[in-house]
Amino acid sequence: MMKNLLGTNLITQIGILVHDVEKTAQAYADFFGVEKPEIYMTDVLEKSQAVYKGEPMPARAKQAFFDFGQLQIELMEPDHNPSTWRDELNTNGEGPHHIAFTIEGMNEKITLMEQKGMKLIQKGEYPGGRYAYLDTFDQLKVMIELLENDKE
Template sequence: MKNETHVKTGILGTKVITQIGILVEDIEKTSQAYADFFGIDKPQWSLTDTVDIAQTEYKGQSSEARAKLAFFDMGSLQLELIEPDQHPSTWRDHLNEHGEGPHHIAFIVDGMKEKIQLLESTHMPLVQKGEYTGGRYAYMDTFKDLKIMFELLENDR
């Protein structure tokens, strides 16, 4: 009986994918291509915060990594385009190793620290984490088992 809740809600406590993150070399060009394809306005990109605000950590070390982000709200799902800078990050490494394309799927969670510990206990380590206005994120290396990285998003109440 004790694992019944775990089976119903899974490790994350949700099965709702909120976002798909896609790595790109040129956010302007790719944003325009998406906007044209879907017949919608091209969103303005924004730059992630500096390390002193974002507290970005990659593989356990502080990182100056920043990225240009563009968001497309597609009904129940958000597409996030990510153009990373040259500093060490999961974005830069993934783009260098695999080229442009899917990087992660994201889920909104409650209890970020607990979810990170739970995933790490199942051999899915924390890769990168940071803060954003209104919350925090964590990229977990779920690739070996699930063939894509998971991003956990926790928004302040």
């Protein structure tokens, strides 16, 4: 049996790209019978240290998060600067962007995945951790996001 590259099979998040996060968040809230979550804006480049295709990335996105036990739904409305979010929304329209796994050892996991032909597309920091998107479309038909939270 092959070794699990990520050290987990637990999907923690599904990311969905939208044109209007306020409207879509309300639709999800109504559908699930829950309160509409707060809308957040990703950090500016100086805080996020975001990199897209090897270059500093000033792009930002509005986000809304719905927590359902172990699985979180993330709605993302990107600004118009280049990013994986904007490129995917422009190319494929609204809909699924990624599935995410919470992992430990971000750099090691990125290296292992790149050795399997899964290229790092975008990465950055968020309060309490870091993220990385890898182009896994050829192999898995969906983008994978790695999330690594700081130890408390």
